Amino acid sequence: MNAWLSTLPGLPFAGQLINLCAAIMLLIAFAMLSQRRISSLIRLFALQGAVLCLSTAVVAQSTGQDHLWWSALITLLLKVLLLPWVLRRLVQRLSVKWDVETLINIPTTMLVGIGLVIVAFNVAQPISELAGTITRSTIGIALACVLLAFLMMITRSKAVPQVVGFMSMENGLFFAATSATYGMPMVIELGVALDVLVGMVVFGVFFFHIREKFDSLDIRHVEEKARHD
């Protein structure tokens, strides 16, 4: 324990700030997992994007990696402003408000989530020992965010929360890339951002088709249809 105390003040302030951002990302991931209302879910997603943008900016500032500023800017435009706006419009046009229905009840989901966090931390331990960045200890948290978003996609039966889960998973991946290697090359980052955008458009079209066909956004109807065919 004394060894910890003596190493703690050695961490630079930027590193502490990034650690704080990582913790808040994890907190938001859990909040999304426990959220029942769809409008709050979208708001939480926007907030997670904002924290991601902030942490990317801090990494850019403290390491002098200029292309990370662009990543932060793309994150801000895409994940904090554009995607939540599109999602909100979609929810309004589909007129779903209390649409969050879970397959397992929420306390159980949270317990599974804790288990996932422990797994993620253990898996990330050897990776973070290899990485040489100041942000390496946050790899475990980024992995946990990805797994929690996965869990959210699995446990939600409606389409919109599943899509939010997908977007949030991308947030986690992006965070993992930033913390492990100071971000991917610009081309890849742009490609991923474009993919998410296109994905959103495709999902939007899908929502309307699903609802037209089944009179509901519940994915279980689609599964039943597939089974009968």
Add this chain to the structure above:
Amino acid sequence: MDIDALLPQFAAQLFELFAALALAPLLTGWVNQWRARLQGRTPPPLLLPYHTLMKLFGKEPLLAHNASSLFRVAPYLIFSCMALAAAIVPTLSSELLFAPAADAIALVGLFALARVFIALAGMDIGTAFGSLGARREMLIGFLAEPALLMVFFTASVISGSTSLATIVDTLAHREFHIYPSLAFAGVAFTMVSIAENGRVPVDNPATHLELTMIHEAMILEYSGRHLALIEWAASLKLFAYSCLGIALFFPFGIAQTLGPGALAIAVALMVGKLALGGFLLALIETLSAKMRVFRTPEFLGSAFLLAVLAVLVHLLLEGSR
């Protein structure tokens, strides 16, 4: 340690105890006033809790025919538990005489002791409301306690000790450092203290509606000075929890020495922080709707999970590297 060194510590301890006893109803009055203001009602006088206490102390306590001695002893026990708890928490200074006597775990035990006695007293008369309230209180208690312990463990792992004075010393008087784990622990602690003090999302301290009341249901049979002691103890509990929250999460300004100057600054800072905390509590109470009793396990379960996460995050982010 010789007697000359002990004397100022003893004086500081006494001062802190009496300050807690005197200020606790004021904090309750302050929260009630802000609650009324935020809800658009005319606020009650700030000193109303003192008048209520005086009025109740002047009245004759009435006892049911089948009340046992436990019913009569319980208010004194609960009051002394809460007074001791308020004395252990490092409110003004971390150099306290009682500090080595009880650590964070003993503090949780003190709260548990008070809870057991108030629940037993609630069931003692045998009315339906009393046992209903007691059962609900125990439900909330057994869910809130592990979460509270995990919050304390987070702070203990950071500072390497379960003694509250050492924790405050580590957090307040070392080099400034951001602890992300404390953010989790802070959210968990807020949820636990809302539940433990019977505040709005879990219980409403101003209600006498039989479907929703928890704390009020247990003390329905009390009157006179017994009721006064229980009300005072409830204020003390709120005060102790607020001071705990301040000591763990905003400890800046708690005196390390026992000089009158340092203590005066600590008192001023503490009053300011408590005023702000009371306002925030009233804000939370106004903004949230009372939830069903059966939703409280979920609420407190989340608090526990957040506290567990706090420990995990500490081990990962701030741990050995």
